[in-house]
Amino acid sequence: MNIETLSPFILTLVTFVPAGGALLLVLFPRRDRDVRLFALVVSLLAFILSLHLPAHLVRSQPGFQFEVNRQWITSPNIHYHMGVDGFSMWLILLTTFLTPLCVLISWRIHDRVKEFFILLLVLETALIGVFTSLDLFLFYFFWEGTLIPMALLIGIFGHERRVYAAVKFFLFTMIASVFMLAAILWLYAKVGSFDFVTLQNAIRAGQVQNFSGASFWLFLGFFVAFAVKVPLFPLHTWLPDAHVEAPTAGSVLLAGVLLKMGTYGMLRFNLGLFPEQSQRNAPWIAALALIGIIYGALVAMVQPNMKKLIAYSSISHLGFVVLGIFSFTTAGLNGAIFVMLAHGISTGALFMLAGILHERRHTYEIREFGGLATPMPIYAALFLFIVLSSVGLPMLNGFVGEFLVLSGAFRAHAIYGILGATGVIWSACYLLWMYQRVFFGKVTHEVNNTLPDLTVFERAALWPTAVIALVMGVAPLLWLGAIDPAVQKALAPFAQVASRLVGQ
């Protein structure tokens, strides 16, 4: 059949293939091995399907593509409206790319295998849905949809304090997102539609009555929900717990994709719907982002627990993203997206690596290790590679994004760039120190002498991330080419806004 005819349905397919797989999983396979294989196949299928997007995305055209828009519920006027642009497409690919790796890395799970993979696949669907949906209701639908499987993954398959972590995670995000719900409902009550584009036009045209009064609160409503997910500085406290307790695959998706939901939301909705408010509130948001960058890094530096360290490092990295977004510069936004992707890859890989270690030693405590480079050289090499990519070494994925973000931030306000750039130092500090403590020196604990090196599945899970990390660093244009037009479009309104602000 002609591949072009796929385009209208592709998003629906990509989104719901995993869920369908999960459904089949409920019904059919019984033996654990089949379950694993099936999950792998499904997630790979989703990945292959998602490859259709970059292949057929018209890069020159900034608007939404592969759109599908059907009436779902007449009253309230809810549409099944999906579409992607340069922003969301890559995030979808990130999701579909990471999920098979999660399946691989979770190969060793023995308890409640079926439930585990069902939850994983459902989670994937919800995540993809968040990035594809253009109807605010649909968006909220998927947004909340990610909550349950993630919470269950943490709570059922996690480690010692898993329940506390799961509940904390659930409540934090839940409470935050009801504010968004309120804002969405307000918009609906005034405009009578959940459609992103419609709302955007209505707001731009100023057809929403007493919008100016409410806009700040609406902005805040959305922002709080996203800020908790990111997580922005004072709201981050759920993240370390969630990460430490989550099973490896959970952490990978949590850090790799879930956090991006927040930044994506800021980009799409806060900037898309409330450019003026975004401009006004940029200072304190950027301040929080900077605090997050430095604070996260410094706290990460002193963590005795490997996973906690990585968790705090993601706080620091996501700070870059927020900083980039609220710099309102081309470089900043491009960089922000790129950091999202890069962080998704490298931190995802880091969590996999940590998980591999945990599988062998059942601890994340750094002092339990040391000198591991001797017993497990390949592991050490890959770990180093990923660490470097996360440190932001040029020619690896981390650098491009951070560089763009910082230069954008610097262009916006020199001080942003300068403070943000200190992050470059910190990241080197905490990651290399951790690496040294874990891998260098003599083997301190006898147990570690006998640790086996990577298994086939683990390699299969890790190599792709390494390769992608390299490619992203060497040929970022493959990504930026699609991102840049979307960025230009997103930034278009800010010219007027700026002028208007000056006017006032």
Next chain:
Amino acid sequence: MVPLPYYLVLSGILFACGVTGFLIKRNIITIFMSIELMLNGVNLSFVAFAAHWHALSGQVFVFFVMVVAAAEAAVGLAIIIAVYRTRETLNVDQVNLLKL
């Protein structure tokens, strides 16, 4: 010639007495009686209003109220008996198994 409000106030007083009884009496049966008292108060105002509006429907209403009262009485007393069987007391203050 009696002003209507008199009747109404009288009914109100009866109703209030009923409420008070519910609040202060310990014996379940007496509490139940206070409820009857309230109903009667209501009945009085029904009749009074009926007279005032020259609408007999008010009186019919009273009739229905009585029927209901009778039914309630039957059920209520049955419940009271059931409670007494299980708890061996008629003091409400001691019927507080379910709390918090």
Next chain:
Amino acid sequence: MNGILQTADYVRILPELVLSVFGIVVMLLEPLFDERRTQRTLGTIALVGSLAAIAASVYQAQYPGFAFWNMVRVDGFSVFFHVLVTTIAAVVILTSYEYMSVQRIRAGEYYGLILLGAVGMCLMSSAVELVLIFIALEISSISTYILAGFRRREAASSEASLKYFLLGSFATAFFLYGVALMFGATGSTNIDKISQALQERTVPTLAYLSVALMFVGLGFKVASAPFHIWTPDVYEGAPAPIVGFMSTAPKAAAFAVLLRILLEANAPGRFWLIWFSAALSMCLGNIGALVQTNVKRLLAYSSIAHAGYLLVAFAAAPQIGISAAMFYTAAYAAMNVGAFAAVSHFANAGEKYVTLDDYAGLGRRSPILAATLTIFLLSLIGIPATGGFFAKFYVFSAALKADLVGLAIIGVLNSAVAAYYYLRIIVVMYMREGRQEIPVTKIPIGLGTALVVSLVATIYLGVLPGRVLDYALRSAGQLVPPASAVAASGPVAPAR
């Protein structure tokens, strides 16, 4: 009104007729069967009865209009509640099968009372005459009083029944007083006449007073603060299936009455009354539930909170508000009946296992039951793709349409807080290992069906709520004449 009754008159009370006939039949047949067979047979008959009643209500929908000289009015609104109530009755009967056989409850009276109680509830939703409303109210109340006390051996059960009964009659007296004063204020007990009277004349203070008193009475029935106080005790003491019944059907009916009286009769000065009652109910219910350890009691508190959410819809603009409320009652019925069905199955004989600790590790021991219960709980939280979500969603959007931003904010915050205690149950079921071994029996057919039905309903309302919403919207349109809609939206003004 001429003196002759047409068949239409009977058609318009057909569900009630069917129900009462079957109720009587069940009651009469009871002595004819021996102990063992009685349960199932009578249950089946009762089930058939309620199904027939559903059919009757659907059929009845083609004959809208007044019957028995303006006693009852059949319109979309009443049909909606007829179907709802009868369905609930059917599901509860299904749920009760196993329960009865375990508890050795006398089936005849049990099913009879459910069916006859349903009669009262149906009448409540269709009656437009205060006399009839009062009697119907009493029917439903009294039957639930009795059902609450059905486990006579348990002190808790009879105590619940007593509390429910005394407080119920107490509240009824208030309601009755309100009716009397309304009769005094308008000279009529017919809702339409009342609304006319209230519109043409300047509203006398007496009317306000009577509305207040009626609100006390009905507020008690729907368990809205500050008249919610009885709920936890009664729900804890009463038999689980019955709690499922009385937390949904009479409530729905009472809400129907409240809607009729407040909106159709266009009761004056209701706005802030409802506003505060709603806010208070939500807060008290949710906060109270946070530390509960008894699942039935916890759900009781949650039902208070849900009454609050429902009242939010009342406070909103009439038409959309009514439809929102109707949808909410349906969704709430679906999930709550389901939840209590699961609870009652798990509670086992004598309702031993009702504390959170008992639920530990349920996810392992009987995954199906746990999964279904989880879905109901998620729906109660208001997670998308469940009826509960759309219910809340619709209510709050109605509130925001009416610019009740404050109330909406309180509402969403509460629903977020509420997530905590529902989540606790889920957490305990899946993330804790069971301590003592609790007998988990495999789900019997009746209960299974009940669960499936409510599950399907919950999901359906969550994924494709369109039809129900539209229906509710239309019937709400019939219920509220535009004139009163305008008048009613008057009090809304201060909210801005």
Next chain:
Amino acid sequence: MLHLALFSIFGAICVAGAVNLLIQRHPINSALSLIAVLASLAVEYLLLGAEFVAAVQVIVYAGAIMVLFVFTIMLLNAGEEERTRGSRVAIIFGIPGMLVGSIVVAWVLLRYSGTGSVPVGALPGPPITIAQLLFHDFLLPFEVTSVLILIAIMGAVVLASREETPPPAERGHI
């Protein structure tokens, strides 16, 4: 004038009876004072011209319901009620609430104009007309009350019946 006198006398008896109901500590006394209240209320109905209601009041209430009460009291041979202080709330919130409420109500009622006064037998409620209403306009409620009573009977039977059903069977593991 006579009318007012009669009203006041029997009104006084009503209130006295009601108050007595509250202060009497033995249920029987309360029941008797309640009967007094009911009786004098019947007279008030007569004054208002509702003969039928008055009659029913005496027959149903005084005759049937109160007998039921007394019977129950005897059955459970309820004694003096001991003054347990189980509830502070009732005193702290309930009584004031009651007072406030009744004062407000009384104020409304008194200030409720649009009433003339009611002459004796202003609205004769002869059985005929009552029947007219009852069996025509109010036919449905009338019929429905039968359901109500049925329920009441069933309830009474279920709750009060003493027949021993064996205790619930414990389900074994499956």
Next chain:
Amino acid sequence: MTPNLQLWLIPLLPLLGAAINGLLGRRSSRQAVSVVALVFCGGAFAWALYLAARFSSLAIPHTEFLAPWIRIGGFAADFAFYLDPLSLVMMLVVTGVGFLIHIYSVGYMWEEGGYYRFFSYLNLFMFFMLTLVLANNYLLMFIGWEGVGLASYLLIGFWFTKDSAASAGKKAFIVNRIGDFGFLIGLFLLIKHFGSLTFDQVFAAISQLRPETAGAGLLTAIGLLLMVGAAGKSAQLPLYVWLPDAMEGPTPVSALIHAATMVTAGVYMVARSHVIYERAPEALTVVAIVGVLTALFAATIGVAQTDIKKVLAYSTISQLGYMFLGCGVAAFSAGIFHLMTHAFFKGLLFLAAGSVIHALGGEQDMRRMGGLRHHIPWTFWTMTIATLAIAGIPPFAGFFSKDEILWRSYQASWIYWLIGVFTAFLTSFYMFRLLFLTFFGEYRGAVGADLEHGAGHDSHDAHHGHAHIHESPKVMLVPLVILAILSVIGGWVGVPGSLGGSNRFDKFLGPMFRVTTPAVNAEHAAPGEVAPPEKQTEGPEPQTGSGTELMFTGISVAAAALGLLLAWWLYLRNPELPQKIADALDGFYEAVLNKYYVDELYAVLFVRPLVDGSARILWRGIDQHVIDRAVNDSADGARHVSDNVRHMQSGNLRSYAGWVAAGAAVVIAYMVWTGAR
């Protein structure tokens, strides 16, 4: 039309080698590994030579576009290479010295574990270094910049089981990062104001800037920021601390990375950015001052070191200081000249030292050496040549380059010169001290006795268990010899006019530094600037000064000779004297011996506070006791409230009635109030 020179071959060949060795090396034999490494590295060298041969016939500067890298909005940074005299020189030095050291390493590392790792790292380093010198824009340069940092991190930590080595690597990387931070900010400034990072565009834009337009301040800022980067990479004050520790790495690494090539990247970058510096005199002054101070400071420390490699390390720092001084006085070509010669003799010194260590089975402490000249003559002689070169004894390479720098610096300010000369004296002193301690006198060490030296050298010990000191194998000696030759003749390309030479080197490089220097700037140089450097920069040799220049030359040579004599007198004539002196001024001596406690100072000032502060205040303090606590407390608070609400449910019927009545009262009162209004 410019022919396609396939410049990309030069960096990519080593990368290929690195990849092959890195991925396949584990399973292949040492021979195969060394062949791969040498072939690819040598290929790059060969190609560089070929280019050099063709150079005169090329259109210079020559830019070669390879592929796009980052392009967003208007900004673009591509994979494009840039060939001009400067990069040619650097390229030749890097590939040439690099190649030699590769050869040397084959011998030196033969017994080491992780042989393939070593060579793949080494090739990787070559790749990054060549990218650095060939880049046509700052961002690509930054790739190389960070990349060489990575390579040095890997190579310093090559013996990762040794904690000191691991931490040294980390330290190097992080300190470099601090420098890079400044570099980055500089780049951001460039982007913000010139919208590009490509050398041509940036420099063109800058030459457009009239100094009276506020450009000067901006350029100064950029210059200073870039200087921070350079200081980090080239181990200048205050960021030099990583280099001495870096000696934990294998000696060839110290030779290649920490002496010959990487550390000179800073100098290269400053020279490359000369357009900026020429317009930012203040920045240039800072460069000069930092350079001269570093030179002196490091030299003083070098005097007291006992570890042979540490001495060389500090001398490296000091020599780098010279180079910066050169650039700082706008004598860029002189700086580069010294860079080149230094690459030769310092590389040689390290290799020779390595050969010594090799011979002694890992011994690095000069106090346990001595009298080796008979055992390892080749090493001795080459080492001597190198020492003479670095000491600045004519006609060895070091003499010419150092002398030129000193002369130029004098023209800028006599203080520079004075310190420079004194440093020259110190240099020759500690270098000859090293030479004498190592090769003269009688042997003080004990090879074969159990040696407490790093795990990395275990294999050495194992190999040289029999106590006999032996000359290194040919494969190690050949590079020594070649480098020795270069250290002798290397300087002759730049014989100054005063010595009858024609400074061909300067003529070769000079133009590219001269072209962009508009004479006008001379006047506009900031006031108070002693003898604005532009005047002299690369101006036609002031023949008049040749006399004075000769005199100064004489002085510096004298200083060197003096150093030699002093060393001889102290360490050969009466060897007990040093100890006496040390005791005499023990406090000061202690300080010098311990490198002025700079590391300790940094630890106290920065590291400790940072770590403790993060741990105590940020993590335990804010994160756990404020934020987390707040969250949990609010949860408890909710539970508390809930408990109170529960107690409404006293279970007493009358209380319930009370609530209802009260509620009813409120409702009634409210409604009546509304109605009565």
